Amino acid sequence: MNGVGDVDGERRDPRPDAAKWFLSGDDDDRARYRDAMRRACDLVLDEFAAEATPYSGATPEEVDDALARFEMLPHEGDGVAAALDRTEPILRNSVGVSDPTCIAHLQCPPTIPALAAEALLTATNQSMDSWDQSPAATQLERRFVGELCDLFGYEDGDGVFTSGGTQSNFVGLLLARNKVVLEEYGVDVQHEGLPPEARDLRILCSADAHFTATQAASHLGLGENAVVTVPTDDDRRLSMAAFDEAVADLRERGKRPFAIVATAGKTDFGSIDPLGPLAERAAELDCWYHVDAAWGGALALSDDHADKLAGIEAADSVAVDFHKLFYQPISCGAVLVRDASAYDLIDRNAAYLNPVRDDDAGVPNLVSKSVQTTRRFDALKPFVTMQALGREGLASMVEYTIDLAADAARLVEADPDLRLVHDSDLNVVVFRYVPDHGRDGGGPADGPVNGPSADDLNEAIRDSLLDDGEAVVARTTVDGETCLKLTLLNPRTTREDLRDLLREISDRGTALEPTTDDRHA
Secondary structure, eight states: OOBTTEETTEEOOOSOGGGGSSOOSSHHHHHHHHHHHHHHHHHIIIIIITTOSSOOOOOHHHHHHHHHTSOSSOSSOOOHHHHHHTTHHHHHTSOOTTSTTBOSSSOOOOOHHHHHHHHHHHHHTOOTTSGGGOHHHHHHHHHHHHHHHHHTTOTTOEEEEESSHHHHHHHHHHHHHHHHHHHHHOOOHHHHOOOGGGGGEEEEEETTSOTHHHHHHHHTTSOGGGEEEEOBOTTSSBOHHHHHHHHHHHHHTTOEEEEEEEEBSOTTTOOBOOHHHHHHHHHHHTOEEEEEOTTGGGGGGOTTTGGGGTTGGGOSEEEEESSSTTOOOSSOEEEEESSGGGGGGGOOOOTTTSOHHHHHTTOOOOGGGOSOSSOOOTTHHHHHHHHHHHHHHHHHHHHHHHHHHHHHHHHHHHOTTEEEEEEOSSSEEEEEEOHHHHOOSSGGGGOOTTSOOHHHHHHHHHHHHHHTTSOBOEEEEETTEEEEEEEOOOTTOOHHHHHHHHHHHHHHHHHHSOOHHHHTO
């Protein structure tokens, strides 16, 4: 050995053989990448798009058995082709999110432009925690956020991309907490922690708000009891009368309401809280006003529905998800603030990422706005989608699916075996199979010895549709009753698809329901 890489005076490549599996400008590397992507594309088309329609029906045990023959951490690999082939049972047993009857959750079918963008951003692997790791990506995200702020009426706003609504809601309440503690108690939470007085801080939100408001309060050291849930009205919107009563009660007990969380699109009901009146209350009470528009934020794209968000421009922060009604692959969200200086409340400098001299030189660094360090270049996905389809194209899909939900509600109301539970502002329909042909209560609903209860019937209908691979429908509980839910994000779903599905639900309910003789046996 004459030196590193030398054997008997002959030069050899010291790199491991596995180093060939990286993308570079080398012709062989480019060929391997192209072959791998072609194989991946074929698998998606043949094993997922063609087979996962909407689900295989495999049980958890069956899926586990299909995977059990593969070592998760094999000692040696046998190449990318063999590795990709082993994804077949994974792709076949995924839910087909683009299938017209995969309509359970806020899990959208992603657009093809966004899927192409996903390939671009993963290949370039830009990391958004410093400008020198993501120069063009940083500039694009800043410009995209700027136009988002314009969309929501923020003249001096700012924002950052997040993993989704959970993180966005957390950031909004993090800023709110830091602001009130600094201004009222003179304590910098980042350096000193929470003062004892913080035990009296309270967050107000609807009883139907997303659980992440309570989760955030826990993570922020305020405790889940810091969240005061306000009853809703008959339309599942936060009741302003109940809100005022809750505030009066808090003041009487010496508690300080410091944040209001309004929801624009509740998970079960799609309802939108009274954004304007809540903005007025926030100003009167000197509260931070956060709007969780993870679902309903896309209404801002539509001339027909944007007025439903009236008042959102007064919010101090807004959460919006792109992996819902903007039709992007998971994960892709953003949190926006009305006043860009709000991010000073969580600012920090790390010498290896965003040294102070970079700030002085005008080098943008997004890490100080985020609770993440390493962060994906997710802004590329909605950018490419917008360039391909435009706001008008996305708005047309939002409008179609909202109209589709209205059609589905009418179909439910026309079926004597079904009962509509909630008529939504957005594209969700909550309903219930009513046992014994129109009678909800008595008979099976009371749980007779020889027949299932109404709740059990609705549960069984949903399970049987999934087990047979016929449809992916959600279940939820409303006022103690088990209900079925259609979340109609898919613009490929038609009224005929829904008519057939609702007929199937009625037929399955009738088949599962015991006969009169059975009930009186």
